[in-house]
Structure formats: structure tokens, C-alpha cells
Amino acid sequence: MTTEKGIALVERDKDGVDKAFRQDVLAGLRQQPKAIPARWFYDEEGSRLFEKITQVEEYYPTRAETEILTARGAEFAKLIGPGRAVVEFGSGSSVKTPLLLEAIAPAAYVPLDISGDFLRESAAGLAQKFPGLPVHPVEADFMRRVTLPEAVEPLARLGFFPGSTIGNMVPRTAVDLLRSMRATLGADEGVGDSAMLLIGMDLVKDRKVLEAAYDDADGVTGAFNKNLVTRINRELDGTIPADALTHDAVWNDRLARIEMHLTATRDIDFTVSGESFAMKQGDSIHTENSHKFTRRSANMLLLAGGWTPVKRWTDSAKRFSLILARATEQREAP
Template sequence: MMTNKGLALVQRDASGVDLAFRGDVLEGLSASPKAIPARWLYDDAGSQLFEDITRLPEYYPTRAETEILQTRAAEFADLIGPGRAVVEFGSGSSVKTPLLLSAIEPASYVPLDIAGDFLRAAAADLAQKFPGLPVHPVEVDFMRRVELPEEVADQPKLGFFPGSTIGNMVARTAVDLLRSMRETLYRENEGGTGAQLLIGMDLIKDEDVLVAAYDDAAGVTAEFNCNLVRRINRELEGDIPLDKLRHEARWNDDYARIEMHLVAQEAIGFTVSGEAFGMEKGETIHTENSHKFNRRTSNMLLLAGGWEPVRRWLDAEERFSMILAEARPPRSAP
């Protein structure tokens, strides 16, 4: 059953423009090199395109993570236990989220997402699949601490962050997010006892496999990347010439990440929200990172964010990892 009062905490101006979106876009286009945070790829159209990407033959992470959720359900049930409020950072996948909810007998489900229509559709779908489960969607930018619905205040929390979305962020932003997740989940439980986080992290592997996953033969990922420009033009009164930009995925070995860029094919000029910008031929807008991890780097990232790793699972081909971590009181000594 889904509550019909999903909390809307996104700040908008009188015309309905998301203030954080406009601020990030204008700041990113003014920077050198140009870059826009990856979370703005996920409006309703972008979220649907990403769902399409997860079904592509080149895109292995969803299949690998689904395999882990299917084959390790009994271990999840044992380590997580029943009766938790599952707080998902990002609207639930039609495949992965039901697998987790079926395994652990949750008390409630709280999906958080900035794309309101996609959020409500995903929440309604989950409510139909689990008719006895209270579902409380919250439209919010979960990059900051979230005020959860009062209905789940007394329930122990499990944060769910699948898909290696944490890899989209640079290290500082990733740590900030993990800390804000800890504040969202930890403070609700009598000092935080029992707050957990189940998170997906993709693994370092062959460069050709990685690049193909972000530059598929059907061009769906290119459409996903270009949709950001369509959103800017539509919501921020932009006139960026999309036909003069090209999607590119590249491997950056120094930072162990795939990067997505929009590359100018010639010198262009454009305006967004009344401000003028320009790009030289070959200049890019950096739209997404997808960092890849190994056991040491994933553990270090979690610890920096206030989470202690408890158990790590890999798929059969060792392409992807899921990690269960627990919130711990801050320590400044061994």
C-alpha cells in the first residue's frame, strides 16, 4: 500500500525550475573544463533511458547485481533480518528492488528520487507487487540529509543503493553522500544502533568491456547522455545545438573510471537561462564518471563515509560487488 502524500522537498522557483539544477548547470558551464553533475541525467526521460540501458547486452552491471541478489537471498535475510524500513536512494528497479524486499521481510519501503513522476510510478509498481507493504515515496535530492516520513521513524533502517551509482561521484562527493546517508539512517535509531547500508560497486576490469558498456552499439547510452542537453534546453530556456555535440565514453586509468563527455564537433555559442556560453571544437562537457573499485578502495571509501563493511559478495564472473555495511560511532583512534 502506498501513502498518497509523498513528500516533495525539491526547491523550485515561481516558474517551476529546479533551483539546484539551474545552479549546477550554470556553474558547470562556466567552469574550465566544463562539467555537470551526473545526477541531472536522471529526469523522467533519462531515468527511462537508463532502464533501457540496463537491458543492453553490453551493460553487465544489472545482470551481475541481479545474480547476487538472487543467489544470496538467504544470506541477506540472515544478516539484515526482518522488520526494517528499506530506504532506497534512487527509485527502485523493477528487477532488483523486489528481489531484496522478498528476501528480508521489510516493515516499509521508502524510495527517494529527484525525478518525481518516475518516483511515483516506481513506487506504485512496488506497492502493487507487495500489497501489504507500506510504501512512502519522497521526492528529494538525496545528495543531502533527508527527513524521512514520520511513519518509519521508529523502524530500524536499511539503506539500499544499488547499481554502483556511488561510482558516478568524485571521491569527495561520494564521501559526503555516504556521510549524509549515515545521518539519514543512523540518527533515527536510538543513537543509530543497527543502521545498515547495502551498496553496489562495480569492479575494475578490461578496458574494452568497460568502454562498450558506456558506448553501446545501439546508441542508447548516447541518447541518455544527449538527453541532458534536451533537458537543459527545455527547462532552462537553453539553445544548445545538440546536433553539434557527440557522445564519447573514455577510460581514465589514473582515476580508475569511465568518463562520459559531450564533445563539440565545431566551435559553438549558446545561452542557458539568459547567460551566454561558448565551446571550441573538441572541447567537452563532462557529464558522468563511473569509478571502478577493488576490495581495498571500496572498503576505504565506506570507512571514510562512516560505514564499516560487514560482508562482500561478487557475481560468478567477479565483475561486480555488493557490500553490506553498518553505521558506527565516529572514531579517531584504532
């Protein structure tokens, strides 16, 4: 095994709580309507529940993306080439990440994730599967530029962002993330023509299929959504009554996205970090967006973020896409 213990770049307060988590939750609960960024789903239990979501019958993205990774390995290898450092934004899946690593023969693997325990567990598992591959886990908020380990400085980089997580962000935030990925991968420091990104984007499809994928019959996605309340109560001294909130997933056709909410079934009052809040029956906390894309909207988003699409693949049912992009060369205006 060649994995490192990991680099921790998350800033914590005196109570050991991620400062950004506290700030985002309090800011989100103060606003109307209330909203909390989806990235805070992923504590250890949230990460475990999401892995379980990927296995439920209604949730097609993981199966569709795995089909692409399984079928197109030779094409990935040809277009990407060997010897790159694969920088994965989010801890690697036990299924998807090995398929990519096997296909392209990288020189190093750098998983980035905000959930330290899940990150190290995932990194150790992949190091066992690939005993000759250096694995350098970095605990960090990849929404911002991340300084990579010195060991990968001389290597060309491939960013890997599977699962359509980019769809969780409104377009402005998604563009900012794509630009910060450019910076993390060194595209703005003289290696722009070698930095590449392989990114998953879910596709627009029938409303019933989409809503079922985010509200499965077994209630796993509902448990994942409500785990955010459990985390807030545990880490931020919250008193949110979880039994008064229900999981809702609805398709917003105008914005081409699934929205997840925690909706109050009665009037409630609660505190978080000593601050008081209230919700009326029917009020909700907006916890996640999952934007869906067409070929054109996906290309426009990538181009706005500084990436030029190179190749696009879909699964056999045309439900999901993987796109390979290269960092756009930044030319100064004449």
C-alpha cells in the same frame, strides 16, 4: 495498495525549475573544462533511457547485480533481519528492488528520488507487487540529509543504494554522500548500531569491457547522455545545438574511472537561462564519471564515510560487488 502520494522536498524557483539544477548547470558551464553533475541526467526521459541501458547487451552491471540479489537472498535475510524500513536512494528498479524486499521481509519501503514522476510511478508499481507493505515515496535530493516520514521513525533502517551510483562521484563527494546517508538513516541520532547500508560497487576490469558498457552499439547510452542537453534546453531556456555534440566514453586508468563527455564537433555559441556560452571544436562537457573499485578501495571509501563493511558478495564472473555495511559507532576522542 498502501503507497502514499509522496513527500516533495525539492526546492523550485518561480518557474517551477529545480533551483539546484539551474545553479549546477550554470556553474558547470562557466568553468573550464565544463562539467555538469551526473545526477541531472534523471528527468522522466532520462530515467526511462537508463532503464533501457540496463537491458543492452554490453551493460553488464544490472545483470551481475541481479545475479547476486537472486542467489544471496537467504544470506541477506540472516545478516539484515526482518522488520526494517528499507530506504532506497534512487527510485527502485522493477527488477532489483523486489528481490531484496522479498528476501528480507521489511516493515516499510521509502524510495527517495529527485525525479518526482518516475518516483511515484516506481513506488506505485512496487506497492502493487507488495500489497501489505507500506510504501512512502519522498521526492528529494538524496545528496543531502533527508527527513524520513514519521511512519518509519520507530523502525531500524536499511539503506539500499544499488547500481554503483556511488561511482559517479569523485571520492570527496562520495564520502560526503555516505555521511549524509548515515544522517538520513538516523545513525547519528542514537540508532547507529542498527543502521545498515547495502551498496553496489562496480569492479575494475578489462578496458574494452568497460568502454563498451558505456558506449553500446545501439546508441542508447549516447541518447541518455544527450538527453541532458534536451532537458537543459527545455527547462532552462537553453539554445544548445544538440546536433553539434557527440557522445564519448573513455577509460581513465590513472583515476580508475570511465568518463562520459559531450564533445563539440564544431565551434558553437549558445545561451542557458539568458547567459551566453561558447565551445570550440573538440571542447567537451564532462557529464559523468563511473569509478571502478577494488576490494581495498571500496572498503576505504566506506570507512571514510562512516560505514564498516560486514560482508561482500560478487557475481560469478567477479564483475560487480554488493557490500553490506553497518554504521560505524562514533566515539568521542578521549
